Amino acid sequence: MNNILLIRNLHVAVENGNSKKEIIKGLNLEGHGGEIHLVMGPNGSGKSTLALSIMGHPRYGILDGEIKFENEKINHLSPDERAKRGIFLAFQHPEEVEGVRIIDYLRMLVEKVRKIDRKESYDFVVARAKEVWFREEDLNRYINVGFSGGERKRFEILQAMLLDPKLVILDEPDSGADVDSLSLISLKLREMRESGKGILLITHYGRILQHIEKKRIKVHIMRDGKIVMSGGEELVDRIEKEGFAKIFEECGCNE
Amino acid sequence: MSDLTNQDAKAIIENQIETLKKRNKEPEWMTKLRYKAMKTFFEAPHNDPIIKNPLKFVVKSTEEVYPEIKSLDDLPPEMRSLLDRLGIAEVEKKYVAGIAVQSDTSIVLNEFLKTWREKGLIMESMEDAVRKYPALKDKFMGLFNPAESKLAAYHTAVWNGGVFLHVKSGLKVPVPMHLFFLIQNSAMAQAPHIIIDAEPQSEIHLIEGCTSPVLVRHSLHLDMTEAYIGNDARVKLSVLQNWPEYVHTRPMTRAVVGKNAEFINTTVGLGTGKSNVSNPKYFVQDGGYAELNSIILGQKDFYVDLGGEIHLQGAKSHGLNVSKSVIMDRSHVITRSVIQANAPKTKGHISCDALILSPKANMETYPGLISSVDDSELSHEAAIGKIKEEELFYLMSRGLKEEEATQLIVKGFVDPLLKDIPTEFVIEIRKIIELAVSGGM
Numbered sequence: 001m002n003n004i005l006l007i008r009n010l011h012v013a014v015e016n017g018n019s020k021k022e023i024i025k026g027l028n029l030e031g032h033g034g035e036i037h038l039v040m041g042p043n044g045s046g047k048s049t050l051a052l053s054i055m056g057h058p059r060y061g062i063l064d065g066e067i068k069f070e071n072e073k074i075n076h077l078s079p080d081e082r083a084k085r086g087i088f089l090a091f092q093h094p095e096e097v098e099g100v101r102i103i104d105y106l107r108m109l110v111e112k113v114r115k116i117d118r119k120e121s122y123d124f125v126v127a128r129a130k131e132v133w134f135r136e137e138d139l140n141r142y143i144n145v146g147f148s149g150g151e152r153k154r155f156e157i158l159q160a161m162l163l164d165p166k167l168v169i170l171d172e173p174d175s176g177a178d179v180d181s182l183s184l185i186s187l188k189l190r191e192m193r194e195s196g197k198g199i200l201l202i203t204h205y206g207r208i209l210q211h212i213e214k215k216r217i218k219v220h221i222m223r224d225g226k227i228v229m230s231g232g233e234e235l236v237d238r239i240e241k242e243g244f245a246k247i248f249e250e251c252g253c254n255e
Numbered sequence: 256m257s258d259l260t261n262q263d264a265k266a267i268i269e270n271q272i273e274t275l276k277k278r279n280k281e282p283e284w285m286t287k288l289r290y291k292a293m294k295t296f297f298e299a300p301h302n303d304p305i306i307k308n309p310l311k312f313v314v315k316s317t318e319e320v321y322p323e324i325k326s327l328d329d330l331p332p333e334m335r336s337l338l339d340r341l342g343i344a345e346v347e348k349k350y351v352a353g354i355a356v357q358s359d360t361s362i363v364l365n366e367f368l369k370t371w372r373e374k375g376l377i378m379e380s381m382e383d384a385v386r387k388y389p390a391l392k393d394k395f396m397g398l399f400n401p402a403e404s405k406l407a408a409y410h411t412a413v414w415n416g417g418v419f420l421h422v423k424s425g426l427k428v429p430v431p432m433h434l435f436f437l438i439q440n441s442a443m444a445q446a447p448h449i450i451i452d453a454e455p456q457s458e459i460h461l462i463e464g465c466t467s468p469v470l471v472r473h474s475l476h477l478d479m480t481e482a483y484i485g486n487d488a489r490v491k492l493s494v495l496q497n498w499p500e501y502v503h504t505r506p507m508t509r510a511v512v513g514k515n516a517e518f519i520n521t522t523v524g525l526g527t528g529k530s531n532v533s534n535p536k537y538f539v540q541d542g543g544y545a546e547l548n549s550i551i552l553g554q555k556d557f558y559v560d561l562g563g564e565i566h567l568q569g570a571k572s573h574g575l576n577v578s579k580s581v582i583m584d585r586s587h588v589i590t591r592s593v594i595q596a597n598a599p600k601t602k603g604h605i606s607c608d609a610l611i612l613s614p615k616a617n618m619e620t621y622p623g624l625i626s627s628v629d630d631s632e633l634s635h636e637a638a639i640g641k642i643k644e645e646e647l648f649y650l651m652s653r654g655l656k657e658e659e660a661t662q663l664i665v666k667g668f669v670d671p672l673l674k675d676i677p678t679e680f681v682i683e684i685r686k687i688i689e690l691a692v693s694g695g696m
């Protein structure tokens with residue numbers, strides 16, 4: 001099976017003014033279509049940084065190593081080129097874009113990126129929006145402006161649905177979502193996986209997995225910019241019961 | 256031309272006054288006003304950051320003659336296509352609304368205007384109005400004094416073109432009226448005079464488009480607007496400007512906003528003129544509300560110095576001054592909004608935002624709050640900055656090119672101020688912004 005994502009010995013530093021700070025420190029990861037890879041880890045361990053580097057955020061510079069998408073190195077591609085190839089990131093903290101109406105934006109996306117005809121784009125967007133509980137009138141609002149935490153997460157899922165990428169990276173799609181939204185998002189993740197997409201899911205809790213077949217799940221634990229442990233779905237329970245500190249102690253990951 | 260002496264200028268202005276007097280069959284009071292203004296022109300103070308010598312713009316008449324325009328079909332092809340681009344034909348079809356296209360001295364009236372005239376809506380060319388309505392004597396230059404500046408004096412002496420809009424007490428006009436300036440007669444200085452007289456409880460929305468890329472023969476545009484908003488009236492004035500690169504504009508605007516009346520003035524400046532200096536003034540009476548919104552698109556070497564004074568003169572009056580500037584290339588934009596509270600329980604807010612898209616562009620903003628009472632609430636906010644990296648990244652991560660994402664952000668930046676502008680124009684404004692952003696990148 002072909003790799004959808006292959007990360008080898010990745011080192012990433014964040015640039016702030018003149019100073020550079022290394023955050024990802026030699027990370028390896030490999031994933032295929034139809035798989036769900038969970039990335040868990042303590043706050044500040046570098047999960048969001050990993051997601052943003054895969055998407056090509058200009059502030060996160062690759063010091064060493066490579067990121068391959070469908071066996072092609074993408075280290076130097078701009079974010080829009082990565083998106084066009086089929087990478088999608090649902091942000092942990094989605095940006096507000098003042099003055100830009102959701103409907104105009106989403107139509108532009110599906111027309112430009114998915115080449116959907118102008119005549120059809122409106123109905124196309126509205127129908128999918130309804131699936132994740134956005135009413136037609138909600139689409140006249142500005143992007144993320146004044147959105148509740150849960151609304152923002154559903155809006156990220158909606159964009160993933162509209163763009164139909166091959167690799168979906170979700171950075172805490174469950175944080176801020178209520179019980180019903182959580183179930184909805186979990187169902188949508190399942191649909192995406194079933195359609196053959198690769199999924200990289202960053203989360204702190206197992207609840208988001210409620211509708212997902214356990215055997216499809218791989219779990220990676222990050223600590224200080226590296227993956228220190230990988231395993232199956234049972235790792236999620238262990239983390240929830242024992243906490244990271246204990247796991248790190250037992251595995252000798254605290255060297 | 257720069258060597259014009261006062262004597263030469265006087266002769267030219269006199270000649271123009273005489274021509275206008277004859278052409279318009281003006282009443283005596285108007286001709287007197289013109290001559291008086293001509294005298295003050297030479298003594299009046301002059302203070303303009305760009306135009307050092309106003310004599311340069313006193314131009315001799317030429318003898319070019321243009322065909323008369325009776326309907327939209329008679330418009331020169333370039334003007335027609337401009338109106339088409341602005342979707343004017345569409346607007347008309349859709350709302351059967353009023354379009355008055357003005358060409359020097361005549362207004363092209365359509366059915367809509369004829370119907371509404373019977374109900375009490377007057378829209379006349381200023382020349383006709385001056386002749387027909389003696390009462391205009393009190394309104395014309397009622398809010399300005401020719402002696403206050405050389406440009407005001409020059410305007411008064413040679414004004415031509417413009418409209419008189421009168422809305423009868425209680426009359427509510429449900430659709431926006433479109434007015435386009437078609438300034439063709441190159442013999443005259445470009446100095447249209449506009450008077451809006453909205454009687455108590457009336458309602459109207461006037462959309463003024465000043466644009467004539469090919470026809471403009473002069474490089475100074477000196478329009479003057481006087482708005483009288485009666486008690487409880489609601490007036491919206493939306494001005495769309497699209498000047499060619501060589502034009503200096505010096506719009507002069509003043510309004511008196513009556514008790515519990517509302518005046519919303521939105522100006523969208525889209526062209527790359529040479530310079531634009533203005534300082535509109537609004538005087539608001541008890542319980543009245545004045546809102547001044549400006550969108551400025553600074554391109555190339557455009558120099559913009561935009562003032563804007565709201566004087567809260569009556570108790571509980573209210574003022575809002577919002578400007579949004581997008582600055583590109585080597586443009587230089589200055590905003591100086593002032594809200595002055597002179598009565599109890601007044602409120603005012605100034606907001607100046609600027610988005611800088613080029614390292615060579617320049618933005619200055621000086622909000623001014625002045626209060627002579629102790630219970631007014633005045634505030635201001637200002638933000639000047641570049642496009643946020645995170646916003647750009649968010650949009651690009653969805654597959655939009657940097658240029659497309661920037662266009663979207665810039666359009667979004669100005670969007671909240673376009674709330675009163677009809678969709679057809681908003682679409683055109685967005686297109687102009689897209690082009691400007693691409694050109695600047």
Ligand SMILES: Nc1ncnc2c1ncn2[C@@H]1O[C@H](COP(=O)(O)OP(=O)(O)OP(=O)(O)O)[C@@H](O)[C@H]1O
Nearest residue numbers: 014016023041042043044045046047048049050059
């Ligand atoms: N732009 C930045 N500027 C400065 N420091 C940063 C920046 N981005 C990330 N960091 C630092 O890098 C480290 C990893 O941050 P990251 O956001 O990737 O953590 P995380 O694993 O996603 O945490 P959480 O679970 O809280 O979301 C943190 O110490 C953080 O402060």
Ligand SMILES: [Mg+2]
Nearest residue numbers: 047048049092
């Ligand atoms: Mg994070």
